[in-house]
Amino acid sequence: MAEPTFSLCVYCGSRSGENPLFVQAAQAVGHWIGQSGGQLVYGGGRNGLMGTVADATQAAGGRVVGIIPQALEDTEHARHACDELHIVQTMHERKAMMAERSDAFIALPGGIGTFEEIFEVWTWRQLGYHDKPLGLLNVAGYYDGLLAFLQTSVANDFMGQWQMGLLEIGTDAPALLRALVQGAGTPVVQAPLRTVI
Numbered sequence: 788m789a790e791p792t793f794s795l796c797v798y799c800g801s802r803s804g805e806n807p808l809f810v811q812a813a814q815a816v817g818h819w820i821g822q823s824g825g826q827l828v829y830g831g832g833r834n835g836l837m838g839t840v841a842d843a844t845q846a847a848g849g850r851v852v853g854i855i856p857q858a859l860e861d862t863e864h865a866r867h868a869c870d871e872l873h874i875v876q877t878m879h880e881r882k883a884m885m886a887e888r889s890d891a892f893i894a895l896p897g898g899i900g901t902f903e904e905i906f907e908v909w910t911w912r913q914l915g916y917h918d919k920p921l922g923l924l925n926v927a928g929y930y931d932g933l934l935a936f937l938q939t940s941v942a943n944d945f946m947g948q949w950q951m952g953l954l955e956i957g958t959d960a961p962a963l964l965r966a967l968v969q970g971a972g973t974p975v976v977q978a979p980l981r982t983v984i
């Protein structure tokens with residue numbers, strides 16, 4: 788397998804959610820990474836959208852790096868089919884390694900683990916701990932309520948519009964992925980073959 792052209796960190800649910808569009812979006816993201824000659828960096832589980840995006844990446848010829856804390860190896864069903872599977876000691880170690888190994892970050896629909904992870908790299912970005920692009924894929928309006936609340940925070944002057952601007956928001960997976968990867972200064976080798984959402 789050729790050296791990956793970029794590494795993209797995907798945060799998403801350890802469940803699949805109710806709407807089939809969530810699974811389709813995870814498939815589209817994995818497919819795009821694989822078709823573009825990229826590498827997925829993710830939490831290393833087989834469950835939910837996490838497993839879906841990993842399966843789709845490898846099915847499209849991409850490389851998958853999974854990073855999972857030892858304590859979650861059973862409950863999150865560590866995915867031993869990853870090209871690299873790192874079993875680490877702590878959640879902090881997992882998140883730091885995921886961040887270090889990635890050129891950009893994207894969150895898909897998910898639960899509190901997903902929220903926490905994208906918010907963490909967002910806060911790190913605003914503080915200047917890294918300068919990597921980050922984005923939110925708003926599938927089927929899943930994040931509408933959160934985005935409205937974030938604007939409430941801006942309106943109340945607890946955050947600035949410039950901070951909102953650090954998080955790229957999109958509804959079209961290939962368009963958002965391309966923007967994030969190109970923003971990281973890494974060329975997209977191959978055009979996406981399909982748009983699912």
Ligand code: AMP
Pocket residue numbers: 799800801802830832859863878882897898899900901902903904
């Ligand atoms: P969820 O979105 O809640 O389904 O969780 C998605 C992923 O986030 C899972 O791999 C969780 O292990 C991970 N996760 C859950 N809580 C945290 C946390 N506090 N910090 C980092 N990752 C978490």
